[in-house]
Amino acid sequence: MINLKLVLIILFAEMWGVGGQLLYKTGVNKAGTPDLRDHRSYVSFIKRIIGIPQIWLGFISVVIGMCVWLTALAQADLSIAFPIDSMQYIITLVAAHYLLGEKINKMKLLGTLLVMCGVIIVAMS
């Protein structure tokens, strides 16, 4: 019997985690791309990053996600916690496509699914 409350808590944690990543990406997209061979370019990139609200909101969201995940882990049956948690890979892929306009192709989808299955097996074995 799957504990529905636990499933919901883990999905809730994931929502914050994935939301945080989407906010990071949205924020970073505003800051441009630093030239990694030029430290001045990197410093000005970091300065722009610090001034972008989405980065801070993303950080808060990721931290909330981690706290909720730890709460779930403390009471969870790990055999259901990890499979549900690794759904974040597919959720991120779909969200990045619809909300950030990133492209999905068959190869990316298959690769993401393989990573997801691999993570479940490693985490549970």
Place this chain on the structure above:
Amino acid sequence: MTPMRKNNLPVSMIALIIIMMASESIAQIFMKTGLNAIGMNNISFSNFAEFALKSATSLYVLLGLLIFFLNFFIWITVLSRVDLSIAFPICGISYIFVPMLAMIFLHETISPMRWAGIILIIAGVSLVAKSAQVETMPL
């Protein structure tokens, strides 16, 4: 004029993700060592201040937090060049490092099941990395 072909996943970015996930695994081990040394297993509101104080003075915990902090900047740098839908699944390699580190340093054996998972992750990450180039290929 032919449009410039953008490489969606430069080797430098793959290297950054590998450094980030490897150091993150080390940070996890530091944190666990530090928290075990503190030895408080019932943390509640009443003793949270004591827990926070002990954590803040534990070298291992602070080292772990420092690595997490530095990794934030690596991740932001990666995201400035790479799509989230490519960079995120590649982070799945973190699940390879802990068993590998345990095998190398603690001489623990890796079960066949776990090897299967590791191989799936490597195959998946390779496909996702490859898909970054497919996107820029002219149709």
